[in-house]
Amino acid sequence: MKLPSITPRFAALGEPYSLPIPTRPLPNPRLLHLNVGLAAELGLDGGTTGAPEFAALMAGNTPWPGFDARASVYAGHQFGQFVPQLGDGRALSIAEIFDAAGQPQELQLKGAGPTPYSRHADGRAVLRSSIREYLCSEAMHALGIPTTRALALVGSPQPVRRETLETAAVVCRVAPSFLRFGHFEFWYYRGEHERLRPLADHLIARHFPEFDGDPDRHARWLTEVVERTARLMAQWQAVGFCHGVMNTDNFSALGLTIDYGPFGFLDAFDPQHICNHTDQGGRYAWDRQPMIGHWNITKLLQACLPLLGDTPEAAVARAQPIADCYPDAYASAMTARWTAKLGLRETRDGDEALINRWLGLLASSKADFTRSWRHLARITTLDDSADAIAGTGLREEILDLAAFDAWLPDYRARLRSEQSDDAERAMRMNAENPKYVLRNHLAQAAIARAEAGDASEVERLFTLLARPFDDQPGFDAYAAEPPPEARHIEVSCSS
Ligand code: AMP
Ligand code: MG
Numbered sequence: 001m002k003l004p005s006i007t008p009r010f011a012a013l014g015e016p017y018s019l020p021i022p023t024r025p026l027p028n029p030r031l032l033h034l035n036v037g038l039a040a041e042l043g044l045d046g047g048t049t050g051a052p053e054f055a056a057l058m059a060g061n062t063p064w065p066g067f068d069a070r071a072s073v074y075a076g077h078q079f080g081q082f083v084p085q086l087g088d089g090r091a092l093s094i095a096e097i098f099d100a101a102g103q104p105q106e107l108q109l110k111g112a113g114p115t116p117y118s119r120h121a122d123g124r125a126v127l128r129s130s131i132r133e134y135l136c137s138e139a140m141h142a143l144g145i146p147t148t149r150a151l152a153l154v155g156s157p158q159p160v161r162r163e164t165l166e167t168a169a170v171v172c173r174v175a176p177s178f179l180r181f182g183h184f185e186f187w188y189y190r191g192e193h194e195r196l197r198p199l200a201d202h203l204i205a206r207h208f209p210e211f212d213g214d215p216d217r218h219a220r221w222l223t224e225v226v227e228r229t230a231r232l233m234a235q236w237q238a239v240g241f242c243h244g245v246m247n248t249d250n251f252s253a254l255g256l257t258i259d260y261g262p263f264g265f266l267d268a269f270d271p272q273h274i275c276n277h278t279d280q281g282g283r284y285a286w287d288r289q290p291m292i293g294h295w296n297i298t299k300l301l302q303a304c305l306p307l308l309g310d311t312p313e314a315a316v317a318r319a320q321p322i323a324d325c326y327p328d329a330y331a332s333a334m335t336a337r338w339t340a341k342l343g344l345r346e347t348r349d350g351d352e353a354l355i356n357r358w359l360g361l362l363a364s365s366k367a368d369f370t371r372s373w374r375h376l377a378r379i380t381t382l383d384d385s386a387d388a389i390a391g392t393g394l395r396e397e398i399l400d401l402a403a404f405d406a407w408l409p410d411y412r413a414r415l416r417s418e419q420s421d422d423a424e425r426a427m428r429m430n431a432e433n434p435k436y437v438l439r440n441h442l443a444q445a446a447i448a449r450a451e452a453g454d455a456s457e458v459e460r461l462f463t464l465l466a467r468p469f470d471d472q473p474g475f476d477a478y479a480a481e482p483p484p485e486a487r488h489i490e491v492s493c494s495s
Contacts, residue, residue, distance in 0.1 A: 001048045001057075004097040006067045009206050010106065010177065011096060013198060017183075018072035023060030023092050024113025024123065026156035026168055031055040032455040033153040033462060035138060038174065042151070043100040057094070058152040058172050060112030064095040071115035075189060076182035076249025077299055079283055084189055086182060086249050087117025090125060093178070104176050104206055107151065111170040124160045128447050129495030130169035131458055132438075133260040135446070137173065139438045139465035140257055145235045146228070147257040148175040153458070155450070162494045167451070175256055176207055181300040182249035188303035196306055203253055218307040223322050226297050228255025230329035233293040237286070238337035239434060240266030240369040244276035245493065246284045246292045248299045262491040265437040266369040267482055269362040277492040290334070294326045340432045341373055342411070343425040345418050354414060357407050367397035368481045373433035377426040379408070381415045434468035435479050441486035442478060 011018060031054075039049045048054055056062045063069060071088035078086075088108075092115065095107045110133070111125030130153060140147040151172040158168040179199070187195040204211050204221050211217040211224075232255050236243065243250070244262035252258045264275030271287040279285075284292060301308075301319040309315030338355045339347045362372055375393035389395055389408065398404045415425070438461070446457035464475055472478075482489075 001051050001053050002045060003048065003065065003095075004043045004099075006064065006095050006097055007104070008067065008096050009104065010072070010179070010202060011067070011070050011093065013202055016073065017195075017199060018070040018088075018093070019116060020068040021071045021092060021115045022063065022113075023069050023094065023109055025061040026059050026154070026158050026170065029055060029059030029061060029154045029156050029170075031058060031152060032155045032169075032450065033134065033458050035149070035151050035462075037466075038138075038149055038151050041099055041101070042097065042105060042174065055154065058109070059154045059156065059170055060092065060094070060109045064107075067095050069094050069109075069112070071117055072178070072183065073117060073186055074180055074182035074249055075186035076180070076247050077185070077296070078247040078249065079279070079281075082185075082189065083249075085117070085186065088115055089118040089121055090114070090123040091173075091178070094172075105174055106176065106178055108173050108175075108178055109170050110173060111168060122160065124158075124168045125170065125495060126160050126162055126166040127155050127169040127450060128166060129261065130155075130171045131447050131450055132263070132443050132491075133173070134171050135443060135458065135461055135465065136260045136263060136438050137257070138462060139468065140241070142466050142468050143235075143239055143434055143437075145239070145241070145257060146232055146255055148173050148178070148252075150174070155455075175252075175254070175258070177203065177252075177254055178258070179203055179253040180249050180258065181251040181253065181296060181303070182247075183253065184300060184303040185248060188306070193306040196304065200304070200307055207254060218304065219318055219322060222301060222304060222308075222319075223325060225253060225255055225300065226322055226325045227329045229293050229297055230290075230326050231255070231333040232257065233290040233330055234333035234337050236289055237334060238341060239437060240269075240286070241437075242266065242273060242275035242284070242286045243289065244279065244284060244491070246289065246296065248296050251293075251296050251300070253300075261495050262493055264440055264491065267439060267487075268366040269359075269369040269372070270366060271359075271363055275491065277490040290330050293330070294323075297326050298323050341429070343377065343420065343429040343432075344414065345420070348414075351414070354407075354410060357403075358411070361398055361400060361404055361407060364403070365397060365399040367399075370434060370437050371479065371481065372397045374430070374435055374479075377429035377433065379412070380422050381412050381420055382422075431469050435471060436464055436468045436475070438465060439482055440489045440491060441482040444486070444489055 069092040073087040091108045091110045099105045114123030134150045134153045137150045154170045156168045160168045211220045242264045250259040262276035273286045274282045305315040308318040378392040449457045
């Protein structure tokens, strides 16, 4: 095996930020999937990833040479309530390296055994949730959405108890850093404010080098996180992604999508859709995500107050305008997304109403979110008659045809006002509106087969979702709405 050499930086911060904890081996590990593209990006060649020792490494059965696996400590606001200590309860960092492009990357094994932060849980992850995280993080990456990545999926016959008895799995996930808002909250609420600066300075030096050495670096990093988080929320909304557990411990200090649990993509459009069965009150419903992103930002800024001023008043005065960037940053990112999804080249006065009327039509019809945008790309600017939508698929999605017939001429007029070319616009829209997303029922089919010993559907979905915008012949069923019997699928925090 030829492994990239390690360059520990977060690990070098040492205790008490993280502790060395060995991974715990699993019996009979089997490499169920390897992300060959990501492996190459990380500088892992085929000889290395094909070696049996590599499968053992990805299972946590052997350590990465020269690196002691580590678990880090963090806190977090879970469903609005502060929990003073969480931490990597089942994720262990097994290496910090530079990838082939020279970017720092950290590799973590999720499900590789208990740590001092496991509380009363087992440190394991089940195959079901591991397949979901593995497929969705790569699907999000292919959608162009910042996210942690997934390098390898390992299964083991080791039984793991959840509501029923399941089997264990490990996902090797990859990100420049797994630092979360909660890492900063931990030290702030413990009153050990002197621990914040080394953590922030590590993050800035390694991941925001453009701010390194600047006396105002902390404010600049936080402003950047606000902007990235706002953009990320807009990107989630635009593809109908519901995260499900937007606790501050599940929010990345790099603005990445992190911790895939009971996530879901919208099928029938319901703005108040709650994807997580555990989220009874709908705190993290689809239409609340952008607001929760802002709420989380205020929690991060609160935790970082000691970095922002010598007196509480000065710190608050510095923090407030940074938090206040969020609404505008989100609004402009969201407008840009809706504008592109509608195939408009630029944003003009009146577009907001056009977008809102269209979203209202989708909601009142409970139209399939993904399919509807795709159908819209087939509209022509030529014919204003209602029949002009015959063959686009929209008649099958939209129930309130009267309202649609009132909206359509306005949309067409708007397109004509910028000399929109039908074929060119359709191409742009199809590069913005995915045809394939990881709907729950698709993930469920791959899980059921993998649980029966056949990982081929994982591979099929992985390959399909790597090109979510392309028409892929033979895969129409994967772009269809869920069959009636699949609509009851419930996902919860159990993982
Ligand atoms: P999550 O809801 O998955 O973001 O997890 C919240 C906290 O619980 C984190 O500190 C996790 O590390 C921890 N946790 C979740 N599941 C387990 C498990 N099976 N074993 C140990 N810790 C866990
Ligand atoms: Mg988490």
